[in-house]
Amino acid sequence: MKKTAAEGIQDPYVSLAVRAVRAYVTGGRVIDPPASLPAGMEGSAGTFVSIKKHGALRGCIGTFAPTEPTIAAEVIANAIKAATADPRFPPIAPDELDELDLSVDVLSEPEPCTEADLDPRRYGVIVESGWRRGLLLPDLPGVESVAQQVDIARRKAGIGADERYELLRFTVERHS
Numbered sequence: 001m002k003k004t005a006a007e008g009i010q011d012p013y014v015s016l017a018v019r020a021v022r023a024y025v026t027g028g029r030v031i032d033p034p035a036s037l038p039a040g041m042e043g044s045a046g047t048f049v050s051i052k053k054h055g056a057l058r059g060c061i062g063t064f065a066p067t068e069p070t071i072a073a074e075v076i077a078n079a080i081k082a083a084t085a086d087p088r089f090p091p092i093a094p095d096e097l098d099e100l101d102l103s104v105d106v107l108s109e110p111e112p113c114t115e116a117d118l119d120p121r122r123y124g125v126i127v128e129s130g131w132r133r134g135l136l137l138p139d140l141p142g143v144e145s146v147a148q149q150v151d152i153a154r155r156k157a158g159i160g161a162d163e164r165y166e167l168l169r170f171t172v173e174r175h176s
Helices: 014-028 071-085 092-101 145-157
Strands: 047-053 056-062 100-107 111-113 126-131 132-136 166-170 174-175
Touching: 014 071, 014 092, 014 100, 047 071, 056 071, 071 100, 092 100, 126 145, 132 145, 132 166
Parallel strands: none
Antiparallel strands: 047 056, 047 100, 100 174, 111 166, 126 132, 126 166
């Protein structure tokens, strides 16, 4: 895994996510947010933490709306969930830690939109129908069109092609 802040990670969001994963995977410990939060981490926002191993996705969990009092706390919670609770992957083992790369996305507040308002490079999308909701982050490899982006998010939510749905878009501040 990337080194801790003291060992050379410059981005405080990634450093915090790395420390959270390392502490939890090696000792079951949930770290506290820093006593003095870096600029930008004191507010609240949804975040996603993505974990890759040798370039392949190994875990990704997040929230589109805040569930914690600060962005720092949101990053810690989502980093632990990405490492241990992504249903697509087994929990990360301690012997994997040195092979991982983490990134953190801080989401803007979602806003209603139409397909004409989307750009898969710039905006993430949320597709909603009733209680079902699918989200896709922006600027993902292999997602080249709005139709493809909406279709992937719709299918993630279990929304059929012939069902009505609403769209929301958001931007991300990506830290890697």
